[in-house]
Amino acid sequence: MVSTVYAVLFYIATLVLVVGVVMRVINYARTPVPLKIVVSPAPRTRKGVWFRMFREVTLFESLFKSNKWIWLFGYLFHFGMLLVLLRHFRYFQRDVWGWVEIIQPFGIYAGFAMVAGLAGLLFRRIFQQRIRYISDPSDYLMLLLFLGIAGSGLMMKFVNHVDIIAVKAFMLGLMRFQIGEMPRDPILMIHLGSVVSLMLIFPISKLMHAPGVFFSPSRTQVDNAREKRHISKWAAELPDLPEGIPEKKEG
């Protein structure tokens, strides 16, 4: 019963996550950009923009320049999470890829970096006056959800070992549309339940900042307005304005 519920939840969540994000991204891509609104100084070539965006998503360059604490906690969280996610590949592969094997030890300890980053962000959100002012309930809940996922994950690794072989078998089964037995471990159930929730809310929440950053015109545009005319479809279809100067009169 529990296995079936989780299996169904996983299928629904995967569908919602993939379809939701793809639809939103398509919507972003199709929404016109009427003007060149690049925030300068900005690269004058497409290549330069790629480099700028690469630095933004790998180093969080702008954030580093604007706030070192948020950068530190944000970076620990995001790159901790990245390593953790990559490590998790092993639970979805019968024969685990070599590089996934190699990063296992790093991925395990990255979980602590992730928790440290999240704790820092939560601490700031609660105790830094300005950030508390701009926070809604969902902003706290989101951090708590991530903390729940990371915390339960670390618990299973370091405190209360789960039958990981059985979990992997369950996951591999799901990928072949066969619902097997999921271990009845409360911590595992919390862990997977939170992951499912996260997948479900991803496309309708601020988590869309992840794909959104690639559609932010102020960063992704090339600074070449004078050399190359930028015009959006709806603007090009506006009725023509009258040519010529109405009769000149001086007086």
Added chain:
Amino acid sequence: MASLDMDAKGGPKFVGDPLKIPQIECGAMADSKTFAAYPVHNEDLGFPGELLDNWKEVAIAKIGELADKNRAFKVYLDACVKCGACTDKCHYFLGTGDPKNMPVARQDLLRSVYRRYYTFAGKYFPWLVGARDMTREVLDEWYTYYHQCSQCRRCSVACPYGIDTAEISMAARDILDSVGVGQKYCNEIIAKLKKTGNNLGLNPKALRATLEDLEEDLEEETGIAVKLPLDVQGADILLITPSADFFAEPHIEGLLGYAKVFHASGVSWTISSYASEAANFGMFIGSYENMREVSWRIRQAAKDLGVKRIVFGECGHAWRVGYSFLNTLAGPFDFLDQNYPIPQHIMEFTSDAIDDGLLKIDKSRNDEFVMTYHDSCNVARGSSMGRKQGGQFDLPRKVIKAVCNHFYEMERDTIRENTFCCGGGGGLLTDDLMDLRIKGAKPRMTALQQVTEDHGVTHMAAICAICKTQFSKVMPKYGYEMDNVMSVHQLVANAVILDGQETEADVATAEDTP
């Protein structure tokens, strides 16, 4: 760190940190209300004259329309994670402490309504994501706080996703206009421009008389007939400059500087009475249509006069529209000389003239000034100059250093892409917002005070008509004189010696010789 003390003996006194973050003071600027536009001016711009009966529906629909027409608006409303990196970046927040002047909080005034009507979470769980209904109070709050944003983009530089509050604030003003709630200052000026060709409402006759007066002044000063041509058919260059350059100080001094540079370079140029304004207030109110109409005049003037090039004078937001938008709004400019950027900034022109050795310069003529330079916000973050990235910072400094001996930079986090707005940009340069303007100027004034103390800086140069007007008005509140702000081309005008010009040195030598 010490902060501004308005009640200090002998005028306000301040030392310390221009970036000092104030304690939050809720509602500190809630009573700031800029005057509402007259119905006739709203209508001149194609908006309803007064608040519509069904304004709520119209406003909500307009949010959806903007989200469909402008990717930036949609992505920015979705992507903010409330990280807080922008919260200490706005000069109005630093100057007032009102939390709604923190960029993210300013965005949230609109984001909360967008979420309520256009997102799943906001529709079904409004309390969870801070979504709220569109009400009259919300509308009034928008009017109050979206007229405390000068669209300077300093917050956008700080944001990890480049979210630009200027885009949100322009959209908010567009929504306000579309339900009949316009701002007097902006809408009256745009209406005036549509009638006369400039923001001041100067008619061609008055403009011609003004320019003739200035020609007389120049001839008196230099002994040379330097022209300020108006509506000259077939001139090479059409100069598009803010109309403040025709009458306000220190703007005029800058205009005389352009005239001298053009004269010394031997190019023919002209001003147009039809497009006698560089500033485009259509941007301030976020109206593509109005911005396009204002820009269109420049195209028509250039075509009508048969010029080969367009050069913009010193004007910040104008240069953003000129550099980033003009080609979009009024292009393609295939009828102009393609060997020059279209349009070009006067700073690019002067920089080239210096490189080509066309200007005879005596730097010592600016020795009475110890200069610093204020990067105007929209030039810094909404445009560029020259052939290299960052030219908008380097060219003005190059020109200043070419004509002045004494130049010092203000604190690093207050210049170049981190520059502060003067406090009067984005449609806020009106007397009914004077309190806001004075407070908003505080970070810049504090940075200036630092270099005054450290290096004895006496004057600050700028290349924006709004900056110049704003500073000449608020500097006296901070212990400076009105004329401590200067045009960059004023410095150029001081230092350039025209061919055949008699200088004080010549006169002195002549008097010594029996």
